[in-house]
Amino acid sequence: MAQPADWFSTWFDSPYYHVLYKNRDVHEAQRFMDNLLAYLQPKPTCQLLDLACGKGRHAIYLNQKGYDVTGLDLSARSIAYARQFENERLHFYRHDMRDVFRPEAFDLVLNLFTSFGYFANDYENVVALRATTAALKPGGRLVIDFMNTPKVISRLVARETKEEAGIAFHITRQVEQGFLVKTIRFQDRGQEFEFVERVRALQYGEFLEYFGLANLRLRAVFGDYQLGPFDPEKSERMIFVLKK
Structure with missing residues (x-):
């Protein structure tokens, strides 16, 4: 059965995707957000973007913490679900990350849970990263949470x-x-x-090349959701903190 290049637009919008992955650890996700907030110390007025937000579990929690949060995802089904939680400081939109959303509108952008590297053409990953960078205010920060591919x-x-x-x-x-x-x-x-x-098996060095092409400066790399140091052989994650 042939798959279209944009496999993610069909699978993530399928009800079966949510059946298969319904047991993801919500508490782990919230602890990760707490750890990130403690490290980043965003101001209460911070405009925050959750890119590839799925059903909005991170965005909803961050909004409960008092932040103005926008969630973007390509899946119409996920966005329709997330919208039931909207309020004046929490909004969700269907959007393709390869397109610029709001130029220089956000202080902090989060791309979590290996929600990158989906495109068949490698250059489209750079396009997506540049579009993401364009949404950041000058001096704004981007966090990319990706699997540690070799591990x-x-x-x-x-x-x-x-x-x-x-x-x-x-x-x-x-x-x-x-x-x-x-x-x-x-x-x-x-x-x-x-x-x-299909997720591109991106390694640390390839991310560094991408960051250079998007004019992003690497500030820190963590290896797990407790923000422990990154170890190429042992770490579960590659969590990049970048600055525009």
Whole structure:
């Protein structure tokens, strides 16, 4: 079954995506936000953008902390869900990260939970990063939270089956032409489904090249959600803090 180049526009908008990943750790996500806020010390007047916000779990929590937050995501289904939580200081919009949203409008942009590197053409990742940078005020900061790719590859589980809501999701993983590819097959109500996640297997050095092309200055790199130091061999994450 051929997949379109923009696999993310169909899979992330599918109800099955949310079934498969419904058990993500909300408390871990909130602790990560607390740690980031303690490190970044954003002013109460900070205009904050959650880029690729999904259903808005980070954006909603940050708004509860008192910040004016805008959430963007390509998935119409996710944005429709998130909008039930909107208030005068919390707004959600459907948007493609390759397009500039509001030039120089935000003090802080967050791109969390490996929500980067989805595009088939490598240059589009640079386009997306430049568009993100354009949304920052001069001196504004960007946080990119990405998997530590070598660590993930070293312990890749090639095959597994997960059962959620009575559906058996058969998952295979492989590295293919510079991408981490996860194929998800399942049946529901007599119908066969197949979705593919393709994330570019970006490594530390490639991110540094991207940052240079987007005129971003690297301020810090952390290796986990407790903001421990980044270790290329041991860390779970690559969490980049950048300044425009």
